[in-house]
Amino acid sequence: QGHHLPASQSGTMGRRKRNIAEAKDLYDNSKESNALFEKYYTAQAMLPEAEWPVFMTAMREGLPVTFRITGFRGHSQSLLKLLRTRYLEDLLSLTDIRPPEPLPWYPSGMAYQLHTNRLAIRKINELQRLHSFLVTETETGHITRQEAVSMVPPLVLDVRSSHRVLDMCAAPGSKTGQMLELLHRGDDSEAGRSSGELPDGLIVANDVDQRRAYMMVHQLKRLQSPCFVVCAHDSSVFPRLRLEPDGPPLLFDRVLADVPCSGDGTARKNPGVWRRWKPGHANNLHLTQAKILKRGLELLAVGGRLVYSTCSLNPVENEAVVGKLLLETEGSVELVDVRPLLPGFKSLPGLSSWKVMGANGTLFEKYSDVPVGRDHAYLRPSFFDEGYKDLPMERCMRVLPHLQDTGGFFVAALEKRRHLPWMNPAKWDAAAATAAAADACAQDGRAVQAATGDDAPAGDAAAADSSGRPQSPKSKRRRFNEDPFLFMGPEHPVWRGISETFGIDSGRFPCGNVLYRCETSKKRHLYLVNDCARRLVQGNPELKTVNMGIKIFSVCDDAEYKGYRPLQEGLSLLEPFITLRRIRVPRCDLLVLLEHELPFSDRFTEATRTAWRALTLGPVVIDYRRDGEDAQQLPDVDLCLAGWRGRTTLRAYMNRHERLHLTRMCGVEDLVEIRGKTAGQGDGEGDDEDGPSDDEEAVEPPAAAAAADGNDGEAE
Structure with missing residues (x-):
């Protein structure tokens, strides 16, 4: 019979190759082009001439899928182990698909890249199981799907738990969520979770578009943190805030200005960039970007750090904006090199010279070269590099797609050394001293009244x-x-x-x-x-x-219980303080709760039934504590579930995605009984009136809210 494969196996391999080829075709940008784009960027000399074909090839390829594991939810290390052993190992043997790899520069190996695009991952059969895992864990907040370059600004901001952080153009919120994780660094430890202490810091997430702000709320709610405020203001005139009605102005320790931009660095995932690209898109945004950056620096505390970022390759939106503000601030702000914070991350230095393109495609080196007419009124002196020659622009980071298979991106980190020249130093020094004193007096904050x-x-x-x-x-x-x-x-x-x-x-x-x-x-x-x-x-x-x-x-x-019940999403914060109405269950009873929506009490062990009988009808907290003597037993983390003690049942409240997450943590994700069910759907076990349904309040904007135009340049 030689070495030919059986017909069935040969057919399977043939279908697999066809699926992979079809999936790649779904994102085929190889024929996309734009003559003005190529003329403009070849003139910038932003990379060696020999690399230009490689750069353009990368720009036309689909963008890989990247994701990171949430670092403070208590299950992060267990979930990382689960991902490696149960979802990635099987892919290592495939020859048609490059296996997923951790991003070498992301801390603790908590971020991965799949060398296929977001459409292909749904199409290729061998990736379906991994895709299902990513969807479920994203819904529960344990994983965030986020473009690799989008992860860079929060990392170089170096957020600490005590920091007050302003995200000026935050929607859709993946960078905000990442900063929220950094704020909670240390919560993933046993001591951090058991103490019930909250970080002192805060993330203020702003977006001018109120509807986009509501979308961001959904993104942040997954992380189950009490340390954020979402607001809707024009970031270029963001209001000066206080922590007390008559207190000093609040200055932020960290500011992220991920500004609206032309977005030509996103061509790998947005093919429309090739058809729409014009020089005017970037030129029209320059002054708006400069206003946002200026306001961010005004709201930044002395000694604080601001990160300016775009998903654009255009120096008019990048180096020119940074240079304009460095000149205006007269040495009070310093451009710093943050590459040491990202060992292994590949980037190019910022440009020290560039050309500016007029409306008809003409390139100008100096503003004085622009003839009187349309371009003279349309272009601005700050677009050009003439005044920025002595600035250390090489400290900026330019990320190009061919360097490490990412999108295009720009990052600049600025640190405030002293008060800005147009600010009143005496006023702000006094404000800082008063703020420190107010902070010391306000830490308790228990006896408070509502603001009016x-x-x-x-x-x-x-x-x-x-x-x-x-x-x-x-x-x-x-x-x-x-x-x-x-x-x-x-x-x-x-x-x-x-x-x-x-x-x-x-x-x-x-x-x-x-x-x-x-x-x-x-x-x-x-x-x-x-x-x-x-x-x-x-x-x-x-x-x-x-x-x-x-x-x-x-x-x-409920007819027999009128009061309040704890919710699963906030239980990790409440659990250290709740001393009554708790039931501790062994692993076998935990599996019963996961397998059935409304299990009768006789399904549980005698110890659990005894604890169940000791409680009246109503909400309970269900505890699972791992066995310290059996290191191999799953789940290998402690769990706390919001539940209900019914007349004849004991149930755990969770939606379908959270239930699937926990069954994976227990090593029994293939439980047939729970597949395809949504929150609140029974399985024929208990009665429908046994406790309230676990419906979640939808986050919807008020009917009168008007949406404003906006684009934060998020590279998602």
């Missing part, structure tokens, strides 16, 4: 222009309809009932940071934020706050 309109800060707390001057009342009173953020305290009747039911010590738990959104009707959901977020919202009633914090309790109107 009477608490509005005076003067420059309102939105200001780029020079720091307040805007006129007319310009700052844009229509913005949002429910208020109202805070509880230990004596609030709702909180008293919750603390008594679950044995929460209000002296330890920061109940002053629990908020609700309705003044008159029943408080349907309760949220938790950290001290800094509470102080920010209370100190700035005019801040256009869209959302903040994490949902921790939801009202329950």
